[in-house]
Amino acid sequence: MPDDTTSATELNSAAARQNEPHTDLLAWREEFPILAQKTYLNNCSLGPLSRRSMAALDRFQELWNEHGAQAWYQIWMGELAALREKFARLIGARPHEIAIAPSVSVALGEISSGLDLGARDKVVMADMDFPTLAYQWLAQERLGVRVAFVESPDQITLPTELFRPAIDSDAGLVATSHVFYLSGYIQDVAALAKMAHEQGALMLVDDYQGTGQIPLDVKAADIDFLVTGTLKWLMGGQGVAFIYAREELIPRLRPAHTGWWAARDQFQFRTREFAYRDDAQRLEAGTPPMPSVYIASAALDIVLEIGVERIRERTRWLADDLARKVMERGWTLRSPLDGSQRSSIVLLELERPEELVSALSQRGIIVDSRPGLLRISPSFFNTVAENDLILSALDELIAARAG
Numbered sequence: 001m002p003d004d005t006t007s008a009t010e011l012n013s014a015a016a017r018q019n020e021p022h023t024d025l026l027a028w029r030e031e032f033p034i035l036a037q038k039t040y041l042n043n044c045s046l047g048p049l050s051r052r053s054m055a056a057l058d059r060f061q062e063l064w065n066e067h068g069a070q071a072w073y074q075i076w077m078g079e080l081a082a083l084r085e086k087f088a089r090l091i092g093a094r095p096h097e098i099a100i101a102p103s104v105s106v107a108l109g110e111i112s113s114g115l116d117l118g119a120r121d122k123v124v125m126a127d128m129d130f131p132t133l134a135y136q137w138l139a140q141e142r143l144g145v146r147v148a149f150v151e152s153p154d155q156i157t158l159p160t161e162l163f164r165p166a167i168d169s170d171a172g173l174v175a176t177s178h179v180f181y182l183s184g185y186i187q188d189v190a191a192l193a194k195m196a197h198e199q200g201a202l203m204l205v206d207d208y209q210g211t212g213q214i215p216l217d218v219k220a221a222d223i224d225f226l227v228t229g230t231l232k233w234l235m236g237g238q239g240v241a242f243i244y245a246r247e248e249l250i251p252r253l254r255p256a257h258t259g260w261w262a263a264r265d266q267f268q269f270r271t272r273e274f275a276y277r278d279d280a281q282r283l284e285a286g287t288p289p290m291p292s293v294y295i296a297s298a299a300l301d302i303v304l305e306i307g308v309e310r311i312r313e314r315t316r317w318l319a320d321d322l323a324r325k326v327m328e329r330g331w332t333l334r335s336p337l338d339g340s341q342r343s344s345i346v347l348l349e350l351e352r353p354e355e356l357v358s359a360l361s362q363r364g365i366i367v368d369s370r371p372g373l374l375r376i377s378p379s380f381f382n383t384v385a386e387n388d389l390i391l392s393a394l395d396e397l398i399a400a401r402a403g
């Protein structure tokens with residue numbers, strides 16, 4: 001007989017299960033071959049490959065065989081424009097405000113080397129941000145840039161108000177994440193943009209852990225610059241990242257790191273003179289990786305078709321389920337307790353998490369670790385049964401350690 005606590009838990013779970021949102025999205029499981037082989041719960045690291053992306057890559061190869069270099073003019077330039085347009089639609093921007101880059105680090109370099117902060121040479125960010133964001137401006141300290149880190153009080157959350165003292169009259173830019181990779185905490189980037197603008201600073205958002213799982217409209221949130229990529233929640237693999245630059249700010253961006261794809265008259269080949277393009281493509285540098293573009297573009301179609309709002313509703317419910325069951329076991333959650341602040345990145349404090357990741361992978365369960373933390377990140381196609389599977393596997397692995 002279960003005791004009272006267990007019964008209550010079971011009741012809660014049963015009630016929650018009845019309210020399970022968007023079960024129709026489970027039909028998409030067919031689209032991702034890996035899901036037939038693995039319990040895939042590492043979507044914040046590398047999203048799964050879809051049949052659509054595989055078909056798109058095949059199509060790219062056929063075009064290459066059929067047209068050779070002629071494909072550039074007749075087809076591939078159009079594919080690039082379509083990809084910029086799709087991403088613009090996803091974040092509520094206009095296509096001419098979008099540039100494609102090969103990684104978020106390169107995307108950030110375009111902005112950091114292109115934005116003259118003048119006398120306001122202080123860049124404000126969070127100690128929880130992904131290192132590559134900080135490195136862009138730490139690498140510019142020799143040029144006089146100063147970086148100020150706002151500290152999270154608990155290494156999970158970062159209340160917006162804690163930024164206020166750092167955003168003073170020296171601050172030219174606030175550059176921080178929408179979602180923290182280290183805790184899954186969702187920052188209120190609209191409130192931060194407002195705070196930055198009130199003090200005369202610009203606002204840049206690293207949305208790599210948010211794009212495709214947490215809705216964001218750059219115009220509504222009044223964001224100046226955004227960087228993100230397709231590797232994670234967009235399921236588009238390596239090689240494609242995006243930059244959004246607010247239309248009015250594009251003329252101010254003059255990257256030192258540049259190339260012929262940024263030139264106004266790219267196909268005039270004027271070696272002796274250089275003028276930036278007028279649109280955000282001035283932030284592109286050289287030939288883009290077309291195989292990656294095809295893979296990413298097909299994956300973006302899936303996200304646009306489903307809609308990020310629906311993805312968020314389902315992943316929030318799955319993450320809530322996971323967090324509740326983790327706490328019932330008495331394990332320590334390193335993610336916000338409040339589901340409205342928590343994305344679908346759930347971190348648990350566990351000893352030697354790398355060993356657990358490899359033991360879980362032997363059982364066909366794919367997750368990830370960060371120092372001292374196990375990271376579980378369900379997406380819209382995951383199920384409660386998969387949550388239960390990883391938790392019971394952890395029960396066994398942890399019990400075996402104690403024994």
Ligand SMILES: Cc1ncc(COP(=O)(O)O)c(C=O)c1O
Pocket residue numbers: 102103104105106130132133177181206207208209229241
């Ligand atoms: C929030 C965030 N920003 C940036 C990056 C790095 O992106 P890239 O490897 O494309 O430079 C990552 C990678 O995990 C990330 O999680």
